[in-house]
Amino acid sequence: MRIRRLCWCVLVVLVVWMAAPLPMTSAAAQERPRTADDEFLPIDELPPDERLPAAPFLIAAYSIAWIVVVGYLWSIWQRIRRVEREMLEVSRRIERGSRAPGASPGRTDHEPGAPVSRRSTSG
Amino acid sequence: MRDQGSGISSPSYAFPALAVLTAAALAYAPVMIAQAPVESTMLLVQKIFYFHVPAWFVMFTGAFTCGIASGIYLFTRSRNADRYALTGAELAVVFGLIGLTTGPIWARKAWGIWWDWDAKLTLALIVWLTFIAYLLLRRYGGPGSDRLAAGVGLFGAANIPFVYYSVNWWRTIHPKTSVVPSLGPGMRGTFWFCVLAFMLLMTLLVAARVHLERQRDRLDQLYLAAEDDL
Numbered sequence: 338m339r340i341r342r343l344c345w346c347v348l349v350v351l352v353v354w355m356a357a358p359l360p361m362t363s364a365a366a367q368e369r370p371r372t373a374d375d376e377f378l379p380i381d382e383l384p385p386d387e388r389l390p391a392a393p394f395l396i397a398a399y400s401i402a403w404i405v406v407v408g409y410l411w412s413i414w415q416r417i418r419r420v421e422r423e424m425l426e427v428s429r430r431i432e433r434g435s436r437a438p439g440a441s442p443g444r445t446d447h448e449p450g451a452p453v454s455r456r457s458t459s460g
Numbered sequence: 461m462r463d464q465g466s467g468i469s470s471p472s473y474a475f476p477a478l479a480v481l482t483a484a485a486l487a488y489a490p491v492m493i494a495q496a497p498v499e500s501t502m503l504l505v506q507k508i509f510y511f512h513v514p515a516w517f518v519m520f521t522g523a524f525t526c527g528i529a530s531g532i533y534l535f536t537r538s539r540n541a542d543r544y545a546l547t548g549a550e551l552a553v554v555f556g557l558i559g560l561t562t563g564p565i566w567a568r569k570a571w572g573i574w575w576d577w578d579a580k581l582t583l584a585l586i587v588w589l590t591f592i593a594y595l596l597l598r599r600y601g602g603p604g605s606d607r608l609a610a611g612v613g614l615f616g617a618a619n620i621p622f623v624y625y626s627v628n629w630w631r632t633i634h635p636k637t638s639v640v641p642s643l644g645p646g647m648r649g650t651f652w653f654c655v656l657a658f659m660l661l662m663t664l665l666v667a668a669r670v671h672l673e674r675q676r677d678r679l680d681q682l683y684l685a686a687e688d689d690l
Contacts, residue, residue: 391504394569398508398562399490402515405561409554411667420675427682427690434686 467654475667479592496650499571505569508562510651511618513640514627515558516584520620521577522551522592527617530610539569543673544604545613547666555662556657557590571633580634590616 474602489510499506525548532541554634563581564574576579627636643651 351553391569393508394565399511400566401561401565402511402558405558406552409665413665413672417668417675420672420679424675424679427679427686428523431479431682431686459464 475664478660478664478667482657482660485653488652489657492650492653495646497644497646497648502570502661505566508566510654511658512559512566513651514655515555515562517655518658518662519552519555519588520624521546521560521659522555523587523617523620524548525666526552526591526594526613527620530613530617534610534614539677541583542610543670545610546673547669548596549591549598549609549613549616550592551597551662551665553593554665555658556584556591560585560588566639571674576633578632578634579630580632583619583623583626586682587616587619590619614628 463675493507493571494505495508496510499687508660515591521637527548529541529543532538563584567576568574581631594612594616597605623657624637626632627634640651
C-alpha cells in the first residue's frame, strides 16, 4: 500500500516537473521580439543589422575559386619546370661522362659504390 | 614532341588548343552568370551555385578517376593507371577545397551559419580528408605506399555515391539533387555551360599533371642510366 502511494507521489512530481516549464517558456517567447532564429521571417521584416549584403559573399566565393585554380596551375607549371631542369642537368652529365672516358657522369660529389641520388624534386 | 637528348617532351599537340578553349569558356562563364536570372528567395548569393556545383562535379570525377585507376593499378600494376590515380586524387582535393569553401560562404547568407554537421556536409568533408590521406600516403608513405594509397583511393571513390545521395536519403538542410533538373531555362543554360567550362579545365589539368608524372618517370630513367654508366 505504502509503495503504491509512493509511486503515485513520484509520478505526480514527475508530471508537475515536466509540465511546469511549458507555460513559462511560452510566456517568455511571447515577450521576446521576433528574430529569424525562431521562425520564418520575410527578409523585409528583419532588423537592418541582421541583413547580410550578398555581394561580398559572392565576390569572396568567386575569388577563392579562382585563387585555388590559378595556384594549382602555377604549382603544376613550377613542378614541370623543376623536373625538366633536372632532366637537362642529368642528361648533360651523362653526355659529359660518355665523352670523357673514365670520367664519372653522375654527381660530382658522388662516392664510388654509393647509389646516385635520384629525383631531388618530388611531390 | 620529344627532345631526344634529355627526354623532355611537351604534353600533346592538342594541349594548346585545349588551353585556349578552356580559357575562353572560363572567361565567358562570368558573363553568362551575370546575365542569368536572379533567384527569387536567395537573390544574388544563389549565383555561387554556378561555380560551387561544377567544382563538386569535378571533385567527384577526380575521385572516380582515382578509384577506377587505383583498381586497375592494383590488378595490373600499370604505371599509367597509377599516374591517373594520383592525378585524380589531387584534383579531388583541389576542387573539393573550392566546394568546401564556396559552400559555407553561400550557407552563411542562405542559412545564417557557416557550417552544419549534417549528413551531406560531414560526408563531403570525410571524402575530402580521405583524398588528402591518399596524397599524404603517396608523399610520405615510403616504398609500397602506392599500393596502400590505391586501397585508400578505392575507398574514397566508394564514398562518393553516399555524398551525392545523402540529401535524398537523410534529412539534411542542404538543397536536394532535384535542384539541378528543376532549374529555370535561363539558369539551366548558364549552369551547364559552367559545368562544361569546369570539365574542360579538369581535362587540361589532368593532361598537365599526367605529363608531369611522365617527366618524373623519364627523370628516374635518366638517373638509372647515369648509375649504369658508373
